[in-house]
Amino acid sequence: MNFVANIGLEVHVQLKTRTKIFCGCPTTFGAPPNTRVCPVCLGYPGAMPAMNSEAIRLTVFSGLMLGCKINPYSKMDRKNYYYPDMPKNYQISQYDQPLCLGGGIEIKLADGSKKMIGLTRIHIEEDVGKNMHFAASSGIDFNRAGTPLMEIVTEPDIASADEALAFLEALKEILAYGGVSDVNLEEGNLRCDVNSSVRPVGQDKLGTKTELKNMNTFKGVYRALSYEITRQISELEKGGRIRQETRRWDDLAGVTLAMRSKEEAHDYRYFPEPDLLPIVLTPAQIDDWARALPELPENRRARMMRDYGIPEYDANVLAVDQAVANYFEATAKLSKSAKSASNWIMTTVLAKLTEQHLAIGELKITPAQLASLVNLVEVKIINISTAKEVFEIMFAQGGEPEEIVKAKGLAQVSDTGAIEKFVDEAIAANAKTVADYKGGKEAALKALIGQVMKLSKGKANPGLVNDLLKRKLS
Amino acid sequence: MANLNQLTVAEAAEKLAKRACSSEDIVRAVLSSIEKTDKQVGAYLTVDAESALAQARAADTARTKGENKPLLGVPIGMKDLLNVKRQPCTCASKILNGYVAPYDATVVAKLRAAGAVLLGRLNMDEFAMGGSTENSAYQPTRNPWDLSRVPGGSSGGSAAAVAADEALATLGSDTGGSIRQPAGFCGCVGLKPTYGRVSRYGLTAFASSLDQIGPLTKTVRDSALLLGAISGRDEMDSTSLDVPVPDYVAQLGGDLKGLRLGLPREYFIEGLDAEVEQSVRVAVAKCRELGAEIVEISLPHSKYAVAVYYIIATAEASANLARFDGVRYGLRVDGEDPLDQYGKTRAAGFGQEVKRRIILGTYVLSSGYHDAYYLRAQKVRTLIRRDFEAAFKQCDAILTPVAPTAAYKFGEKLADPLKMYLGDIFTIPVNLAGICGVSVPCGFTSEKLPVGLQVIGPALGENVILKIGHAYEQATPWHKEKPEISG
Numbered sequence: 001m002n003f004v005a006n007i008g009l010e011v012h013v014q015l016k017t018r019t020k021i022f023c024g025c026p027t028t029f030g031a032p033p034n035t036r037v038c039p040v041c042l043g044y045p046g047a048m049p050a051m052n053s054e055a056i057r058l059t060v061f062s063g064l065m066l067g068c069k070i071n072p073y074s075k076m077d078r079k080n081y082y083y084p085d086m087p088k089n090y091q092i093s094q095y096d097q098p099l100c101l102g103g104g105i106e107i108k109l110a111d112g113s114k115k116m117i118g119l120t121r122i123h124i125e126e127d128v129g130k131n132m133h134f135a136a137s138s139g140i141d142f143n144r145a146g147t148p149l150m151e152i153v154t155e156p157d158i159a160s161a162d163e164a165l166a167f168l169e170a171l172k173e174i175l176a177y178g179g180v181s182d183v184n185l186e187e188g189n190l191r192c193d194v195n196s197s198v199r200p201v202g203q204d205k206l207g208t209k210t211e212l213k214n215m216n217t218f219k220g221v222y223r224a225l226s227y228e229i230t231r232q233i234s235e236l237e238k239g240g241r242i243r244q245e246t247r248r249w250d251d252l253a254g255v256t257l258a259m260r261s262k263e264e265a266h267d268y269r270y271f272p273e274p275d276l277l278p279i280v281l282t283p284a285q286i287d288d289w290a291r292a293l294p295e296l297p298e299n300r301r302a303r304m305m306r307d308y309g310i311p312e313y314d315a316n317v318l319a320v321d322q323a324v325a326n327y328f329e330a331t332a333k334l335s336k337s338a339k340s341a342s343n344w345i346m347t348t349v350l351a352k353l354t355e356q357h358l359a360i361g362e363l364k365i366t367p368a369q370l371a372s373l374v375n376l377v378e379v380k381i382i383n384i385s386t387a388k389e390v391f392e393i394m395f396a397q398g399g400e401p402e403e404i405v406k407a408k409g410l411a412q413v414s415d416t417g418a419i420e421k422f423v424d425e426a427i428a429a430n431a432k433t434v435a436d437y438k439g440g441k442e443a444a445l446k447a448l449i450g451q452v453m454k455l456s457k458g459k460a461n462p463g464l465v466n467d468l469l470k471r472k473l474s
Numbered sequence: 475m476a477n478l479n480q481l482t483v484a485e486a487a488e489k490l491a492k493r494a495c496s497s498e499d500i501v502r503a504v505l506s507s508i509e510k511t512d513k514q515v516g517a518y519l520t521v522d523a524e525s526a527l528a529q530a531r532a533a534d535t536a537r538t539k540g541e542n543k544p545l546l547g548v549p550i551g552m553k554d555l556l557n558v559k560r561q562p563c564t565c566a567s568k569i570l571n572g573y574v575a576p577y578d579a580t581v582v583a584k585l586r587a588a589g590a591v592l593l594g595r596l597n598m599d600e601f602a603m604g605g606s607t608e609n610s611a612y613q614p615t616r617n618p619w620d621l622s623r624v625p626g627g628s629s630g631g632s633a634a635a636v637a638a639d640e641a642l643a644t645l646g647s648d649t650g651g652s653i654r655q656p657a658g659f660c661g662c663v664g665l666k667p668t669y670g671r672v673s674r675y676g677l678t679a680f681a682s683s684l685d686q687i688g689p690l691t692k693t694v695r696d697s698a699l700l701l702g703a704i705s706g707r708d709e710m711d712s713t714s715l716d717v718p719v720p721d722y723v724a725q726l727g728g729d730l731k732g733l734r735l736g737l738p739r740e741y742f743i744e745g746l747d748a749e750v751e752q753s754v755r756v757a758v759a760k761c762r763e764l765g766a767e768i769v770e771i772s773l774p775h776s777k778y779a780v781a782v783y784y785i786i787a788t789a790e791a792s793a794n795l796a797r798f799d800g801v802r803y804g805l806r807v808d809g810e811d812p813l814d815q816y817g818k819t820r821a822a823g824f825g826q827e828v829k830r831r832i833i834l835g836t837y838v839l840s841s842g843y844h845d846a847y848y849l850r851a852q853k854v855r856t857l858i859r860r861d862f863e864a865a866f867k868q869c870d871a872i873l874t875p876v877a878p879t880a881a882y883k884f885g886e887k888l889a890d891p892l893k894m895y896l897g898d899i900f901t902i903p904v905n906l907a908g909i910c911g912v913s914v915p916c917g918f919t920s921e922k923l924p925v926g927l928q929v930i931g932p933a934l935g936e937n938v939i940l941k942i943g944h945a946y947e948q949a950t951p952w953h954k955e956k957p958e959i960s961g
């Protein structure tokens with residue numbers, strides 16, 4: 001029997017706000033434990049939450065990017081459960097009236113076709129602290145408690161681990177484009193719960209699902225899903241049944257394991273948060289935010305291919321990062337060849353940045369300066385290897401490429417008289433090679449060009465050298 | 475001349491302004507009155523005399539430098555659920571034993587800014603759950619008018635301290651009558667402001683959609699004075715109202731001509747003590763004499779108020795009290811794992827009534843019962859609010875008894891929670907509707923126990939009910955009477 005899988009994701013994304021969702025504590029990562037806390041985010045008696053409006057804007061903004069319907073009226077609710085990392089033993093979240101409904105993300109499948117993954121909803125909530133375990137005791141770091149989270153819930157539209165991965169990558173890219181999150185996985189900016197089930201082909205009803213909680217790497221999601229789907233299918237093929245349960249991904253062993261049933265089965269006893277007012281958004285407010293929407297990555301790739309005539313491969317590399325794409329477009333607009341600009345950025349610029357662990361924003365070379373460098377090669381003032389030298393100087397110190405070329409005397413010699421002198425010297429000094437060429441060995445010409453270049457210290461315009469040699473030897 | 479501890483806030487402020495006495499004199503008088511009578515009354519859980527005297531001396535120094543804030547040097551007592559930086563805040567519960575507040579509640583910050591001296595912490599029913607202060611985990615508080623009787627609750631310490639002149643004024647909190655009822659039992663003035671008038675930030679929450687902080691005072695004028703000092707929008711409490719704070723004191727005075735006062739026909743019921751009813755009816759007649767027109771009104775859904783209240787209040791409490799788990803502050807009883815620790819800590823830390831309400835609240839929110847109880851209660855709450863909206867189209871304020879009886883004996887109602895719950899029957903609807911009410915002394919029973927008149931006003935109608943209360947108070951002798959223990 002053949003099976004199909006249905007996978008749904010609940011993705012928790014830390015929003016990029018300066019302060020926490022209900023208090024003024026900063027959201028910085030990596031501070032010493034319990035140094036970014038106050039009575040509010042520690043759940044002290046009498047402390048009350050006050051909504052960070054930036055967290056609402058960022059969530060609505062995400063909803064708009066993802067094609068959601070924005071709820072003009074939504075509210076916060078208390079989700080009640082006891083856990084040491086949760087200061088109040090209830091989490092302020094949204095239950096039946098989330099900020100955003102519907103929407104979706106189009107992913108590209110291996111065969112090149114596209115598939116829409118639907119979203120159920122997006123809501124806003126507070127993050128919890130972090131339990132830490134030591135040799136003889138445990139502790140809790142509440143620095144993270146109260147960090148604004150948005151939870152994006154998908155429909156069970158995802159059919160494989162590959163699709164799940166494609167979805168997460170597309171989502172991450174979109175969120176980064178919108179500037180709503182740093183989406184830094186190492187810092188736990190993006191974590192997800194994975195629901196999966198399998199059913200025989202031809203059966204409409206979804207199978208019994210299992211849930212994998214708190215996955216914090218894409219690779220982990222991919223491996224866990226690959227394992228879990230195979231496990232469920234083989235279970236059914238053996239005639240067994242799938243238990244609805246929460247499972248844990250053991251990354252070292254590469255298997256999913258059932259959690260003790262005590263850790264599941266929650267009755268969260270939701271009720272409206274009486275300490276916060278409902279969130280009311282006017283159409284004018286939503287429109288105002290919508291006006292600032294960025295071009296989505298998919299659209300941008302298509303437009304860059306169209307506008308600059310670059311191949312799909314280039315567009316994919318350049319548009320992964322909005323800042324890189326911006327840099328490319330600014331450079332291409334001033335370059336005589338957009339493709340050359342693309343080559344420079346994809347290879348030289350990005351490689352150098354990676355090597356130096358720098359972001360593109362830290363680059364000392366402006367798009368206009370890189371375009372000048374591209375153009376110097378295009379009009380043959382310098383050749384590509386000289387250009388690389390100039391680039392190194394620009395990368396280290398900045399500066400205008402024309403000035404560097406001038407100051408270091410790197411310009412190509414295009415003066416026919418000067419080149420003719422080198423050509424004559426080369427012919428005189430290499431009688432054997434000249435004879436070879438005249439005898440029909442085309443490759444000998446290359447050697448002679450090399451000699452001329454050497455004599456000109458690399459500055460001779462290779463095209464002119466070629467022409468002159470051919471004329472003199474014909 | 476009265477002792478300094480017997481002064482009202484307004485009198486003290488005047489004396490201080492005239493340099494007729496110092497803040498230190500007043501604080502010393504209050505401390506010595508506490509020393510003398512509180513062994514019997516038991517209003518205070520803790521008094522930090524050192525700190526109070528230091529604050530008083532600082533206020534006196536400030537005054538010699540020309541400062542003249544409205545409450546400069548006036549000592550005010552705090553119900554033990556209001557956070558005052560570096561003071562304990564136990565909520566009269568064992569579970570907060572050892573907890574020292576790291577911050578000031580907004581009302582405390584406002585009182586500090588107005589120059590007040592923060593005196594001590596007043597007993598209450600544990601987490602404000604109760605109507606007699608018998609649910610305090612630490613000590614009973616006795617009614618200064620009759621030490622064999624309860625002072626009411628939950629702000630029993632706040633009311634008893636004012637009645638016994640162990641404080642000039644205090645702050646309490648009112649979720650279903652917890653300021654008005656003890657004020658009525660102890661013969662002082664207790665104001666429950668409109669929901670949102672006063673910031674709740676720093677008030678340890680019992681039921682967030684019902685709680686309000688308010689003053690307990692010797693006179694209506696003091697009530698107006700303190701309300702002005704603690705009211706106003708606070709960014710730390712999203713439910714606080716962004717409405718200007720009027721000068722409540724300036725609006726006092728004059729008679730009741732042109733005012734229509736409603737008498738709800740449903741409030742003069744079976745179970746209402748005859749002497750209490752008689753006092754209230756005489757008070758109503760007095761208001762008519764002062765020029766008010768009395769009209770009969772109806773609040774038909776009030777009969778559901780107690781039931782609705784015990785669903786909504788306990789539901790919210792079940793979540794609000796979840797944070798007391800022994801992890802971050804207060805009592806901790808170690809367990810084998812976190813869940814075991816919570817269970818042991820909470821079993822040891824919470825009293826009977828608190829546990830009862832947490833269980834009730836957890837039940838009404840649990841899956842399968844949520845709609846039948848919690849959602850339904852919210853709907854009836856809306857009907858109760860609409861009753862009042864309709865009533866206030868016919869009248870400017872409503873007159874009712876504060877409680878069905880005067881102060882009762884210790885233990886009388888403790889064994890029967892339902893009987894205790896019905897004691898709040900006249901005050902609870904005001905919290906459910908989010909409007910304001912004030913309790914004003916309106917006479918005594920034959921056993922010389924105070925009786926309270928409740929004046930209920932519409933949302934933000936504090937100026938109206940204070941004006942009515944003040945006119946009535948000035949025309950009657952009740953507020954001048956003192957229990958024997960005071961002196």
Ligand SMILES: [Zn+2]
Nearest residue numbers: 023025038041
């Ligand atoms: Zn904080």
